[in-house]
Amino acid sequence: MIKTIKILSACFLAMLLLVACGTTGREEANLTNGSGAGGNQEKNDAPKKEEKAADEIEKEEPEAESDDSVEEEDTSQKIRLFEMNLTYSINEKTKEDTAFLRSSDNQDYSLYVLPEFELTGEEPNKDVLYLKENDRHFMRIELLPNESNIDEAVQTIKDQLTAVNSNVKQLKAEDSQKWLENAHIFQAENNEERVTAYIINKGDFILKLSIFTKIEDNYIDPFLKMAETIEKK
Numbered sequence: 001m002i003k004t005i006k007i008l009s010a011c012f013l014a015m016l017l018l019v020a021c022g023t024t025g026r027e028e029a030n031l032t033n034g035s036g037a038g039g040n041q042e043k044n045d046a047p048k049k050e051e052k053a054a055d056e057i058e059k060e061e062p063e064a065e066s067d068d069s070v071e072e073e074d075t076s077q078k079i080r081l082f083e084m085n086l087t088y089s090i091n092e093k094t095k096e097d098t099a100f101l102r103s104s105d106n107q108d109y110s111l112y113v114l115p116e117f118e119l120t121g122e123e124p125n126k127d128v129l130y131l132k133e134n135d136r137h138f139m140r141i142e143l144l145p146n147e148s149n150i151d152e153a154v155q156t157i158k159d160q161l162t163a164v165n166s167n168v169k170q171l172k173a174e175d176s177q178k179w180l181e182n183a184h185i186f187q188a189e190n191n192e193e194r195v196t197a198y199i200i201n202k203g204d205f206i207l208k209l210s211i212f213t214k215i216e217d218n219y220i221d222p223f224l225k226m227a228e229t230i231e232k233k
Contacts, residue, residue: 080231084112088222099226103233107143112229114222129226136193137213139223141230144206150199153208154184157197160210161188164195171196179228189215196220198227205232 080101087096099112106121113119113129122128122140130138144153161168165188173180184199198209209227213219 078231078233080110084229086112086114086222086225086229088114088225090222091218099229104141107141109141109143109230109232111226111231113226117222117226129223131219134214134217137217137219139212139227140210141227142208143232144208146203146205148206150184150201150206153199153206154186157184157199157208157210158186161186161195161197164188164193165190177224180224191215194218194220202230202232 083098083100085096086099087094089095097114097116099114101110102113102119103110104119104121104127106127107125111119116132117129118132119127119129125142127141128138129141158168168186168188171185171187173183173185180198180200182201185196187194187196189195192215194213194215196211196213198207198211200207200209207227207230209223211220211223213223
């Protein structure tokens, strides 16, 4: 009887050992293959860790300015060169010279001035550009507000020209003067001087020019070449 009990006990212990070995093997296999609870948890946590890392990188990196904003900033700033060459004619003789950028102290504009000429303020909202060696050749420059009445401005210059001669002529721009193709141009002259007045709509302002020259010396062209370079600051 005792011998039988010992045999049964020995069999029972052997079965327990076999069960224990099988359980351990399955757990090890699950850990190795990643199919157990630990393996599944790591797989489930991986996307969360990647999203968290991406969020942290995005927070750390500063937002770069868009190309559009940079381009807009560049185009909003007007940059003019310090000098430019101008070709003009005086008494049918063609000349070329370097003109230098000058800004008005009296009005909100700049232009290129030839070396033989000088720009100065005459009175509020009026400048004079004159020939240094003979200031009887000069151009008066006025920038009128964009909302100014064109018809009234034209009538004003016609009335002013009657002081030179009651016979005021209306002129047309030459084919080469594209910037004057829509300008209102009037001229009057006497035995000594010729006065030509211009009203030019420049879009954001109205340009009024009055050019005074002597009959024997025609300086209209260099004055107009310099006036063509007028731009608001």
